[in-house]
Amino acid sequence: MRLSNKVAVITGATSGMGLDTAKLFLKNGAKVVLTGRSQEKLDALKDQLEGEYLLVKADAASLADSKELVKTTVNHFGKIDILFLNAGVFEALPTGQLTEEHFDKIYNINVKGPVFTVNEAAPQINDGGTIIFNTSVSNVKGMPGVSVYGSSKAALRSVVRALATELAPRNIRVNAVSPGPIETPIWGKTNLTEEQVGGFAEGVSGQVPLGRFGKGEEIANTVLFMASDEASYITGTEIPVDGGMAQV
Numbered sequence: 001m002r003l004s005n006k007v008a009v010i011t012g013a014t015s016g017m018g019l020d021t022a023k024l025f026l027k028n029g030a031k032v033v034l035t036g037r038s039q040e041k042l043d044a045l046k047d048q049l050e051g052e053y054l055l056v057k058a059d060a061a062s063l064a065d066s067k068e069l070v071k072t073t074v075n076h077f078g079k080i081d082i083l084f085l086n087a088g089v090f091e092a093l094p095t096g097q098l099t100e101e102h103f104d105k106i107y108n109i110n111v112k113g114p115v116f117t118v119n120e121a122a123p124q125i126n127d128g129g130t131i132i133f134n135t136s137v138s139n140v141k142g143m144p145g146v147s148v149y150g151s152s153k154a155a156l157r158s159v160v161r162a163l164a165t166e167l168a169p170r171n172i173r174v175n176a177v178s179p180g181p182i183e184t185p186i187w188g189k190t191n192l193t194e195e196q197v198g199g200f201a202e203g204v205s206g207q208v209p210l211g212r213f214g215k216g217e218e219i220a221n222t223v224l225f226m227a228s229d230e231a232s233y234i235t236g237t238e239i240p241v242d243g244g245m246a247q248v
């Protein structure tokens, strides 16, 4: 019970790492707010979750939804202790074929959303609380087709540094988890064909010293550590959970 009575908000928690983290947080005594953009997917979680939780429909790219999310959380659970900005999308396009739509979609969900969610939430986070962003190895590893996605995650890495200094006077720690290739439903939601995803995945996993995709639970375990008091002297950093991909 490493998070007893802590209030945690996890964006994009209807599948993958967000959902795995929500389940682990609930097991560890946290009260968890899970967000998603699909009411149907949120409703389907009721059979899978145990503990004190709240499901909130909120599009990560919408400033109005972020505002409403924070308001609903505070009304229901009081102040926030842990904010995990996890919602994100992955698409790949080579330069020469980039579109404004591709850029806006990725930046609105992956960058604008988290930045403005923190903007709304920060005043409602308890002193001593913590904020964790979900970045990616692609913020330091070059990969074909990933200039927009990779740079969206690099932007978040930079936001972590600035916020860590801004919020340190309130003892709010700000960090990121940086996943390598992880087996989650995201691979079925890209703009790539099944064959292209297979090729991309093969190329990427060939660069992982541990020689495999990671699991959502391996990210959740790290996020639990970062959210807990065991990480009390860690701020402004990014912890890679990437099988060594960006480390060697």
Ligand SMILES: NC(=O)c1ccc[n+]([C@@H]2O[C@H](COP(=O)([O-])OP(=O)(O)OC[C@H]3O[C@@H](n4cnc5c(N)ncnc54)[C@H](OP(=O)(O)O)[C@@H]3O)[C@@H](O)[C@H]2O)c1
Pocket (backbone or CB within 6 Å): 011, 012, 013, 014, 015, 016, 017, 018, 035, 036, 037, 038, 041, 058, 059, 060, 061, 086, 087, 088, 089, 090, 109, 134, 135, 136, 137, 178, 179, 180, 181, 182, 183, 184, 185, 186, 187, 189
């Ligand atoms: N899997 C990887 O290999 C990998 C590697 C590095 C970093 N990441 C990052 O890890 C994070 C989690 O991804 P995942 O792999 O766990 O994928 P996932 O299973 O697709 O989970 C992403 C979650 O975010 C939600 N989401 C997407 N767009 C949203 C929006 N506009 N508003 C609200 N919720 C939204 C998704 O809901 P829907 O189902 O409705 O889309 C889903 O619940 C992302 O930020 C991703 O960029 C993933």
